[in-house]
Amino acid sequence: MAKFFEYQGKEHFRKAGIPVPEGMMVKTPEEAEGAAAKLAKPVVLKAQVWAGGRGKSGAVKFADSPAEAKQAAAEILGMEVKGLEVKQVLVEEKLDIVQEFYAGVVINSAQEVRGPVLMFSPEGGVDIESVPREKIAMKKVDIIKGLMPYDTLNMVVAMGVRGKILRQVADVVFKLFKLFRELDCRTLEINPLVLTSDNKVVAADCRMAVDDQALFRHPELGIKIGREFLKEPTEFELIGWSFEESDFRGTSYVAEMVPPEEVKKGGYIGFHGIGGGAAMLGMDAVNRVNLKVANFADTSGNPTASKVYRVVKLIMSQPGIEGYLLAGFLMANQEQWHHAHGIVKALREELPKRPGFPVVLLLCGNKEKESQEILQEGLADQNARVEIYDREHVYDSSFIGGRLRALVDEYRKETKTT
Numbered sequence: 001m002a003k004f005f006e007y008q009g010k011e012h013f014r015k016a017g018i019p020v021p022e023g024m025m026v027k028t029p030e031e032a033e034g035a036a037a038k039l040a041k042p043v044v045l046k047a048q049v050w051a052g053g054r055g056k057s058g059a060v061k062f063a064d065s066p067a068e069a070k071q072a073a074a075e076i077l078g079m080e081v082k083g084l085e086v087k088q089v090l091v092e093e094k095l096d097i098v099q100e101f102y103a104g105v106v107i108n109s110a111q112e113v114r115g116p117v118l119m120f121s122p123e124g125g126v127d128i129e130s131v132p133r134e135k136i137a138m139k140k141v142d143i144i145k146g147l148m149p150y151d152t153l154n155m156v157v158a159m160g161v162r163g164k165i166l167r168q169v170a171d172v173v174f175k176l177f178k179l180f181r182e183l184d185c186r187t188l189e190i191n192p193l194v195l196t197s198d199n200k201v202v203a204a205d206c207r208m209a210v211d212d213q214a215l216f217r218h219p220e221l222g223i224k225i226g227r228e229f230l231k232e233p234t235e236f237e238l239i240g241w242s243f244e245e246s247d248f249r250g251t252s253y254v255a256e257m258v259p260p261e262e263v264k265k266g267g268y269i270g271f272h273g274i275g276g277g278a279a280m281l282g283m284d285a286v287n288r289v290n291l292k293v294a295n296f297a298d299t300s301g302n303p304t305a306s307k308v309y310r311v312v313k314l315i316m317s318q319p320g321i322e323g324y325l326l327a328g329f330l331m332a333n334q335e336q337w338h339h340a341h342g343i344v345k346a347l348r349e350e351l352p353k354r355p356g357f358p359v360v361l362l363l364c365g366n367k368e369k370e371s372q373e374i375l376q377e378g379l380a381d382q383n384a385r386v387e388i389y390d391r392e393h394v395y396d397s398s399f400i401g402g403r404l405r406a407l408v409d410e411y412r413k414e415t416k417t418t
């Protein structure tokens with residue numbers, strides 16, 4: 001799921017007519033000070049990370065003056081919340097809260113639902129899972145019929161909301177669902193939706209995630225990779241994603257594990273697994289012999305030869321790698337000759353640039369015999385250290401790791417004079 005920071009979600013709220021506090025995102029304590037001065041009132045500072053429970057972990061702080069805001073931002077920036085480093089802080093006008101509600105829409109993919117479920121609770125500000133079922137109004141929304149304004153009015157009334165704020169609260173819930181649909185979200189939550197002492201209903205928080213499969217419809221969201229990523233994608237990862245974006249046959253998952261400067265220090269290999277289980281055994285092989293992976297790559301689900309070719313080219317483009325491992329540690333339920341063809345083509349282009357380069361290829365599964373022939377024949381004339389293995393070593397991570405290590409050591413002796 002493509003996740004968004006609170007400040008980004010709130011921008012969408014604002015455009016959709018859902019009231020949000022006045023505020024701005026900052027990256028330094030000085031900017032926080034400036035933001036607080038501009039707002040000219042007491043502020044709340046909130047860590048911008050893809051994690052909830054910030055209130056409890058000290059990642060939400062209050063400040064009465066710009067100097068205090070600077071101090072609070074200094075404490076929040078660089079903090080770790082659920083393993084995520086805080087690099088951005090949202091500085092907002094502090095709301096005088098009278099009551100906290102919860103409003104949210106999620107996709108429930110269970111067989112009986114398979115669609116959006118709208119929820120509202122008068123007990124917001126806490127983890128919604130901890131709220132008793134009878135305190136949550138839920139509505140499965142038929143996406144053909146859609147939602148009517150009276151639907152949200154009924155939900156909110158059923159939860160005891162009365163008086164002047166009734167229409168405001170129902171209106172926010174209605175607009176929330178509309179926005180959820182417009183952006184093809186999987187999750188869109190306001191927790192808490194607050195009632196302030198001057199009788200305003202304001203979204204004090206926002207959790208938003210958009211369906212990866214729908215991102216192509218939303219170039220305006222600026223999401224570069226429609227996949228779970230904890231950080232900004234690197235150039236390497238963007239290239240990897242371009243293979244996926246243009247071709248949905250099989251998958252190629254590519255991630256850069258360490259920056260190129262680190263790879264040049266030595267001990268890194270280009271890593272290529274075929275499927276998750278095989279990749280785990282492959283990592284085991286590498287770990288056993290004290291080598292490290294410069295990248296993670298996985299081509300599986302019956303990818304085309306062209307897709308495999310692109311991935312191998314990308315792996316081999318990394319400066320400083322000391323070997324290449326194809327970790328096909330499973331009897332793959334796909335025809336492996338597509339892999340064989342893609343690998344041969346890429347390596348025939350790349351190996352002449354790296355004389356003596358270590359290459360260990362383990363490939364088994366359907367069309368194994370043919371695949372082995374393609375690899376053997378295609379790489380026989382290469383001036384490189386190529387070893388090719390089949391099902392005889394299918395789970396043998398210590399053997400494969402050992403061979404890789406031996407070839408890397410030989411290669412080092414040859415290439416390094418020190």
Ligand code: GDP
Binds near residue numbers: 204
């Ligand atoms: P989360 O804990 O990560 O979900 O972060 P929230 O944005 O929901 O903030 C946590 C809690 O901080 C909220 O439930 C509120 O009780 C409190 N809080 C957040 N913003 C304000 C504010 O403007 N004024 C006051 N008084 N409390 C706030």
Ligand code: MN
Binds near residue numbers: 052191
């Ligand atoms: Mn919250």
